[in-house]
Amino acid sequence: MQSIAIFGSSGFARETHQIIRDLNKLKNCWEFLGFLDDDELKHGTLVHGFPVIGGADWLRTNPEVNVLVAIGSPRVKRAVVKRLMDLGHERFATLIHPTAWIGDDVRIGHGTVICAGVRITCDISIGSHVIVNLDATIGHDSIIDDFATIAPSANISGAVHLGSGVDIGTNATVIQGISIGEWSIIGAGAVVVRDIPRNVTAVGMPAKCIKELESAENVH
Secondary structure, eight states: OEEEEEEOOSHHHHHHHHHHHHHHHHSOOEEEEEEEOSOGGGTTOEETTEEEEEOGGGGGGOTTSEEEEOOSOHHHHHHHHHHHHHTTOOOBOOEEOTTOEEOSSEEEOTTOEEOTTOEEOSSEEEOSSOEEOTTOEEOTTOEEOTTOEEOTTOEEOTTOEEOTTOEEOTTOEEOTTOEEOTTOEEOTTOEEOSOBOSSEEEETTTTEEEEEOOOGGGOO
16 A cells, blocks of 8 residues: 545545545555644644644655645645645645546656546546546547646546646536636636637636636746
8 A cells, every 4th residue: 555645635635635535445555644733723634534634844854644635726736746845745646436437548747637537538648736527528539738627527528638736616617629728717618619828717608718817937
């Protein structure tokens, strides 16, 4: 068994812990140590019966522990991962729920979470620290770059490119061959029928850009 801790202690962190529980029901592969959170007021509290054992600095003295950054916001998640790497931590777990269906020739990076009911077809590249949430689908020949988040029941058609940190809302649809620029946000239920530039929010059916966003480089 390998040891693992989850960075984060809110809703998605608890859902990520459930994936570890479900994997261990099939085979004891993870020794779960607890949750990490930089909010010192949470240290020593219990989440799912496990302690919040410390913050990022805890990993300085525990470099052998795998960590999964379970934070939904791509921008915040990127800042946390950068901080952990700056501390010298290099062990990031990848978790795939046992009910996810994944086809052949799918590459998945470290620190990525694939949740229950996800369907991923074939010839797909998924980067590091990506979230593919409940019942989402990804079609053939798609490229999902680092730190992207795909919310529950979103549908990504074939040959789609999601840039780094793209945030796809619940029940959104991206049609075949579309590119969405890095760090853009697609609202819940949106239907994306044309390319979307970087650093914008787009909503509606069809999706239209309604707001420009600050560069992710300014999030610390």
